[in-house]
Amino acid sequence: MNNQNAIELRDIKKTYKNGALEVPVLHGINASVAHGEYVAIMGPSGSGKSTLMNLIGCLDRATSGTYILDGVDVSSLNDNELAEIRLKKLGFVFQGFNLLARTDAIKNVALPLFYAGIPQRKRNDAALAVLEQVGLADRAKHKPNELSGGQQQRVAIARALINDPAVLLADEPTGNLDTKTSDDILALFNKLYENGRTIIMVTHDEEVARHAKRIIRLRDGLIVSDGPSGA
Numbered sequence: 001m002n003n004q005n006a007i008e009l010r011d012i013k014k015t016y017k018n019g020a021l022e023v024p025v026l027h028g029i030n031a032s033v034a035h036g037e038y039v040a041i042m043g044p045s046g047s048g049k050s051t052l053m054n055l056i057g058c059l060d061r062a063t064s065g066t067y068i069l070d071g072v073d074v075s076s077l078n079d080n081e082l083a084e085i086r087l088k089k090l091g092f093v094f095q096g097f098n099l100l101a102r103t104d105a106i107k108n109v110a111l112p113l114f115y116a117g118i119p120q121r122k123r124n125d126a127a128l129a130v131l132e133q134v135g136l137a138d139r140a141k142h143k144p145n146e147l148s149g150g151q152q153q154r155v156a157i158a159r160a161l162i163n164d165p166a167v168l169l170a171d172e173p174t175g176n177l178d179t180k181t182s183d184d185i186l187a188l189f190n191k192l193y194e195n196g197r198t199i200i201m202v203t204h205d206e207e208v209a210r211h212a213k214r215i216i217r218l219r220d221g222l223i224v225s226d227g228p229s230g231a
Contacts, residue, residue: 007033012065027221038193040209043218070166091160095175106140130158150181170201
């Protein structure tokens with residue numbers, strides 16, 4: 001693994017336009033995340049945390065500033081290049097799981113490899129291996145409606161890991177889960193972190209954020225604090 005940071009954000013600004021109206025959301029974000037860090041992004045509603053997560057996830061573009069992801073300056077990439085970066089360098093875990101309802105766990109997990117053109121046998125083998133990592137190899141042939149919420153989120157985490165991404169992005173990953181299941185999922189994230197995975201998690205929940213090792217707090221489009229979580 002190289003020594004550069006997984007993520008570098010330099011004076012990132014984002015303004016949304018609504019007709020003649022301009023709505024500034026991020027006012028100059030400067031931050032870096034090293035390989036192997038586990039970071040939570042927090043902030044009240046309207047602080048800019050979702051906008052920042054979308055920019056980090058290459059789902060949106062900054063109005064100005066520089067974003068370097070795993071050594072690649074993504075600031076000037078076109079839409080096709082951004083899609084390729086998302087496929088190769090990022091893994092996404094969402095609050096709502098975002099699984100295909102009529103498709104079993106192994107095919108849900110293998111989906112990014114399907115888009116990458118990997119042959120079926122190879123992608124199924126890889127999917128089974130990551131399902132084993134998240135403790136769900138025995139549920140490979142189950143569809144989402146045959147799985148609990150926690151199991152569905154484990155499938156989603158396995159799918160996010162299938163391409164061995166530079167960064168795992170988790171957006172309110174325990175938001176739809178009960179306390180016990182949330183604890184199980186957060187224990188899995190901690191295990192991934194201990195195995196060297198880079199994790200960035202957006203959450204509004206202080207208790208969830210404390211599982212990360214560092215918390216970046218936003219308010220009104222600016223970073224107001226950035227330091228150890230005390231976990």
